[in-house]
Amino acid sequence: MSQKTEISSLGEFGLIRHLTDKIELKNESTIKGVGDDAAVLEYGDKQTLVTTDLLLEGIHFDLTYVPLKHLGYKSAIVNFSDIYAMNGQPKQITVSIGISKRFSVEDLEELYSGIQLACDIYGVDLVGGDTSASMTGLAISITCIGEGEKGKVVYRHGAKETDLICVSGDLGAAYMGLQLLEREKNVFKGQKDFTPDFAGKEYLLERQLKPEARKDIIKALAQAGIVPTAMMDISDGLSSELLHIAKESKVGCQVYEDRIPIDYQTAAMAEQFNMNLVTAALNGGEDYELLFTVPLTEHDKISQMKGIKVIGHITKPELGNYLIGRDGGEIELKAQGWNSLN
Amino acid sequence: MSQKTEISSLGEFGLIRHLTDKIELKNESTIKGVGDDAAVLEYGDKQTLVTTDLLLEGIHFDLTYVPLKHLGYKSAIVNFSDIYAMNGQPKQITVSIGISKRFSVEDLEELYSGIQLACDIYGVDLVGGDTSASMTGLAISITCIGEGEKGKVVYRHGAKETDLICVSGDLGAAYMGLQLLEREKNVFKGQKDFTPDFAGKEYLLERQLKPEARKDIIKALAQAGIVPTAMMDISDGLSSELLHIAKESKVGCQVYEDRIPIDYQTAAMAEQFNMNLVTAALNGGEDYELLFTVPLTEHDKISQMKGIKVIGHITKPELGNYLIGRDGGEIELKAQGWNSLN
Numbered sequence: 001m002s003q004k005t006e007i008s009s010l011g012e013f014g015l016i017r018h019l020t021d022k023i024e025l026k027n028e029s030t031i032k033g034v035g036d037d038a039a040v041l042e043y044g045d046k047q048t049l050v051t052t053d054l055l056l057e058g059i060h061f062d063l064t065y066v067p068l069k070h071l072g073y074k075s076a077i078v079n080f081s082d083i084y085a086m087n088g089q090p091k092q093i094t095v096s097i098g099i100s101k102r103f104s105v106e107d108l109e110e111l112y113s114g115i116q117l118a119c120d121i122y123g124v125d126l127v128g129g130d131t132s133a134s135m136t137g138l139a140i141s142i143t144c145i146g147e148g149e150k151g152k153v154v155y156r157h158g159a160k161e162t163d164l165i166c167v168s169g170d171l172g173a174a175y176m177g178l179q180l181l182e183r184e185k186n187v188f189k190g191q192k193d194f195t196p197d198f199a200g201k202e203y204l205l206e207r208q209l210k211p212e213a214r215k216d217i218i219k220a221l222a223q224a225g226i227v228p229t230a231m232m233d234i235s236d237g238l239s240s241e242l243l244h245i246a247k248e249s250k251v252g253c254q255v256y257e258d259r260i261p262i263d264y265q266t267a268a269m270a271e272q273f274n275m276n277l278v279t280a281a282l283n284g285g286e287d288y289e290l291l292f293t294v295p296l297t298e299h300d301k302i303s304q305m306k307g308i309k310v311i312g313h314i315t316k317p318e319l320g321n322y323l324i325g326r327d328g329g330e331i332e333l334k335a336q337g338w339n340s341l342n
Numbered sequence: 343m344s345q346k347t348e349i350s351s352l353g354e355f356g357l358i359r360h361l362t363d364k365i366e367l368k369n370e371s372t373i374k375g376v377g378d379d380a381a382v383l384e385y386g387d388k389q390t391l392v393t394t395d396l397l398l399e400g401i402h403f404d405l406t407y408v409p410l411k412h413l414g415y416k417s418a419i420v421n422f423s424d425i426y427a428m429n430g431q432p433k434q435i436t437v438s439i440g441i442s443k444r445f446s447v448e449d450l451e452e453l454y455s456g457i458q459l460a461c462d463i464y465g466v467d468l469v470g471g472d473t474s475a476s477m478t479g480l481a482i483s484i485t486c487i488g489e490g491e492k493g494k495v496v497y498r499h500g501a502k503e504t505d506l507i508c509v510s511g512d513l514g515a516a517y518m519g520l521q522l523l524e525r526e527k528n529v530f531k532g533q534k535d536f537t538p539d540f541a542g543k544e545y546l547l548e549r550q551l552k553p554e555a556r557k558d559i560i561k562a563l564a565q566a567g568i569v570p571t572a573m574m575d576i577s578d579g580l581s582s583e584l585l586h587i588a589k590e591s592k593v594g595c596q597v598y599e600d601r602i603p604i605d606y607q608t609a610a611m612a613e614q615f616n617m618n619l620v621t622a623a624l625n626g627g628e629d630y631e632l633l634f635t636v637p638l639t640e641h642d643k644i645s646q647m648k649g650i651k652v653i654g655h656i657t658k659p660e661l662g663n664y665l666i667g668r669d670g671g672e673i674e675l676k677a678q679g680w681n682s683l684n
Binding site: 035038039041042048049050051052053056057059060085086088092094097128130132137139141144145146153155156232335 | 379383425471495
């Protein structure tokens with residue numbers, strides 16, 4: 001955008017109004033949105049879910065290659081994903097933003113347009129938050145409120161021995177997308193007018209820059225009458241999340257290397273970068289896929305569901321947490337075992 | 343504290359566990375607190391209130407003179423205050439923190455101990471959040487969930503002509519406390535072993551460093567059977583908040599200079615600093631007192647209540663928003679009319 005409006009020209013309240021005055025409330029449970037000391041929600045017999053994320057420039061995102069609209073979209077999605085991971089439905093979000101002087105009103109509009117787009121697609125109301133100055137970069141804090149049915153909210157602690165371990169979609173692509181963006185940034189630093197060629201790698205970029213939350217999987221599970229025994233979203237990497245479920249459920253787990261779903265582009269990129277593909281899939285993070293466990297009795301149902309893969313099973317706790325390699329060898333799962341990735 | 347533990351020695355999950363494993367849940371409505379993708383709350387016939395605040399180092403606080411425990415306490419209090427300002431009760435908070443490398447585990451413990459102290463005193467559960475790295479300073483994002491009774495939640499938009507305008511406590515002290523701290527910081531910059539003498543100014547410092555939320559006033563109003571027609575907490579200054587209520591309620595307002603409650607220490611400090619006392623009280627901010635309106639018929643009841651002062655009344659919108667001075671002169675209220683204060 002060429003037009004740049006100084007944020008100071010609107011003032012804080014003017015800015016909030018400017019950014020939020022077009023918001024239409026979508027949920028019956030939203031009694032009052034932006035514009036008072038607090039939002040007012042009303043739930044009947046539902047359980048209320050709350051999740052929050054703080055994203056800081058230079059740590060969680062790099063504006064060199066992340067467009068603000070995409071950043072807004074992703075910031076909202078990662079919170080929705082946490083609500084789906086409880087088998088719930090996201091309903092409201094609050095958005096607080098800290099901005100330094102280098103940002104213009106148009107920049108914030110871009111950011112908010114991405115947040116609003118995510119809200120529109122997922123049926124979520126933006127109900128509050130604030131905007132303030134920041135000394136350095138951009139800080140985004142989002143809180144999402146959702147609802148879950150009583151008795152159907154899924155925690156991390158419910159996995160039982162012999163349960164099947166399932167994942168949705170495929171893993172490692174978001175991480176490969178990040179590697180790709182970082183490489184282009186480093187190689188072409190300082191070269192003006194450079195447009196990197198990402199042909200054939202679009203999926204990796206999309207997974208990194210514009211991830212989706214698996215609302216469809218939650219719906220499909222409900223339609224199939226399956227309530228997972230434990231569930232999480234994969235934000236820090238499969239390995240780390242498996243260990244969370246194992247620890248909280250007081251069980252062990254075994255997953256099989258040849259069962260881990262990996263997209264063709266992810267595999268090709270790993271080879272090009274001379275990286276271990278399984279390492280990327282296990283530890284990459286930011287996939288926002290769902291990791292869940294279901295009773296063994298659901299095997300026939302779950303193995304026929306599109307976009308879901310059974311990758312292993314839950315074991316007794318004393319058996320530990322292992323990946324069984326293609327060659328039959330066992331590798332102990334560690335949350336941050338591959339330091340080069342962190 | 344002399345001991346300094348590198349945060350990296352605990353890891354992210356270890357750090358969260360370390361900071362949150364002693365939390366005891368206090369509210370029946372808290373089904374699940376820290377440790378899953380989202381907190382789970384359950385409300386019956388109550389309305390759910392949500393408020394959020396993002397506090398950034400160098401903008402919202404200065405660690406030169408704000409102890410971390412106080413900062414934690416205040417960060418929680420400002421959110422509770424927003425829920426009370428809706429005539430609700432705060433019940434849960436989530437806390438997300440971004441920290442740079444200069445902070446140790448002990449620093450975070452201090453910060454959390456202040457947050458936890460506020461939670462204990464006000465009966466609030468800490469139910470979630472996360473901790474991540476930050477490139478520069480400290481960032482604190484708190485979201486507070488509260489409940490309100492149906493039909494008794496108080497918005498900004500309900501003030502009616504002839505309503506009385508009331509404030510709790512006294513105004514301007516927190517701002518004077520800030521001026522005092524800033525002066526000491528500037529005067530004695532670089533002098534080691536300097537302990538400033540704050541004797542006789544303790545109230546000002548307390549109001550700035552360790553404010554309280556007016557839970558007691560909400561309780562007293564309920565006991566007196568008074569439901570305000572409009573209410574806000576005073577975080578940006580009386581003038582700014584009056585304008586919010588006037589705008590949202592589509593009314594005007596008149597308040598009287600000689601009715602604005604000001605503590606003796608605030609007045610003494612203003613004289614010493616050669617500052618306009620009323621300006622400080624009108625625009626100082628961070629008082630976290632309650633500003634509310636009640637029907638004229640409540641006059642006898644409200645004027646007998648301890649800690650509440652009637653400072654003016656609501657007028658027709660075309661009469662505008664004015665402060666009537668001690669000399670009878672009218673000053674138009676402006677949100678940021680005294681630029682020297684901003």
